[in-house]
Amino acid sequence: MLTRIAMILSIWLAALGIAQAQGAEADSMIFAPSKYLLLDRGLQFRITKSINSMYNFDFPTAERDYAVLAIQYPNHPLPEFLVALGYWWRIEVDVTNKKYDAIFVKYLDRAIAKAEVMFDEDETNKEAAFFLAAGYGFQSRLYSERKSWTKAAWAGRNALKYMDLSRGEEEFNPELLLGDALFNYFSEWIPENYPLMRPVMALFPKGNKELGLQQLEQVANNAFYTRVEAQYFLFRLYASEEKEPFKALQISEYLHGKFPNNPYFHRSYARHLYAVGRWTESVQQSREILDRIDAKLPGYESNSGRYAAFYIAQFNERLGDRAEAKKYYLKTLSFGEESESQESGYYLHSLVQLGKIAMEEKNKTLAKKYFKEVKKYAKRKHPAHQEAREFIKKNKL
Structure with missing residues (x-):
């Protein structure tokens, strides 16, 4: 370390x-x-x-x-x-x-x-x-x-x-x-x-x-x-360290508008829209990202797909559409496995949510499988690992 x-x-x-x-x-x-x-x-x-x-x-x-x-x-x-x-x-x-x-x-x-x-x-x-x-x-x-x-x-x-x-x-x-x-x-x-x-x-x-x-x-x-490199560092710092999501969004929105086929700027724009609560717009951008992955446009691949699928899943969960949420959480897992990103937060949170959905569907065996996967990939101090332990204990899985 x-x-x-x-x-x-x-x-x-x-x-x-x-x-x-x-x-x-x-x-x-x-x-x-x-x-x-x-x-x-x-x-x-x-x-x-x-x-x-x-x-x-x-x-x-x-x-x-x-x-x-x-x-x-x-x-x-x-x-x-x-x-x-x-x-x-x-x-x-x-x-x-x-x-x-x-x-x-x-x-x-x-x-x-x-x-x-x-x-x-x-x-x-x-x-x-x-x-x-x-x-x-x-x-x-x-x-x-x-x-x-x-x-x-x-x-x-x-x-x-x-x-x-x-x-x-x-x-x-x-x-x-x-x-x-x-x-x-x-x-x-x-x-x-x-x-x-x-x-x-x-x-x-x-x-x-x-x-x-x-x-x-x-x-x-x-x-x-060095202009774009400075803008790149700025939106990352504003998003993660400075807790200024609207400033991060402003920069990523500009960069995506200037370079609309840059997948990194595209997914960052979708992410920052999601972070400030502009979920409908985030979903719109996320669906476009998935379409571009299907069309095999340069640079659009599983890593960007993992982001996009997760935002769509979260949006549908908020709407109460369990079937669509489940569909896109599973897509998040698929993209995560393709990019070998099983320890990422989006992958782990998708496992947690799929486990909860499985419990709601009275499928304890599947729920247990998902939560065991969380414990397998998440470090013990990770919030997802803690949530999985508590859920398993509470529901006697």
Whole structure:
């Protein structure tokens, strides 16, 4: 547990990503040249559509454009990094799926290698340092998900080193601020939530959660390359840590509207609608998610299905429609088993509810089976495990 907690900071600190531009300039706009490709406004204008396609899960269109970019800039890390980011979002939809790991790391390695050449030629090159920080940062995130702690720690340290080296160029500030924001937030959040980590965190500069959130908002509003990543972190923090569900909903609603075929943003929007009590709308979005899974649209798979089916089941239970609730709780189980997510809260709660429905239908044998499954998959301190124990005892199952 301590190893995992210790890794949280490096993962989130190193989370420097690429994001899409908001709005396009007029074709007649004359852009001032920049010594850094990242800050070339003309390039930003040209690749906005490509990056938008990537976030909207139209990877073939995005990657065709990135291939052209690679021909134009064969020695620059940007094209490979953008391709890697596309594979990261394929992973993000279901982080338990390892099918994209190798190709994701391959493109990051290529980007890192080109950035290292640039940095070796000129150690004052802030752009090279930026890509090294970003490349190692994403590697750290992946290796942490895979519980490869040594690799994650090594990549995280490198990301932090290059993030520091990339400072000092005022034009880069909106992009680099993401790292500062995450540092400020989590260097205070970790000791608050894990007191045993306080001696370790005392070695780091003091953080400020409120400032971290303000900085994330600033990046989300002003950055070009880290904008969507900042919005992603913001809605997750507002939903889980800050208990600001309406703020989380506002961001996820915007992202789903901007990228309607992104399954992660789609299910997050459905989830946040559900969290604020807009259940009819949540069910509408959830049914659309299930339809897209049936249509085999890119990225729509069992993990998203587990969310969607659960919200529909809960809605029908509130309406008193036991048959429909049962149908969708069973779908939740099916999706959970497909994605090997039996320890997830939605899976466990569905088992509990199916057990209760079985009791209402006078099927004690089936009810006992469901509650035994809860005890099998849930940790003893999990609320579902406790509820299962109490229900079994009370009903003498």
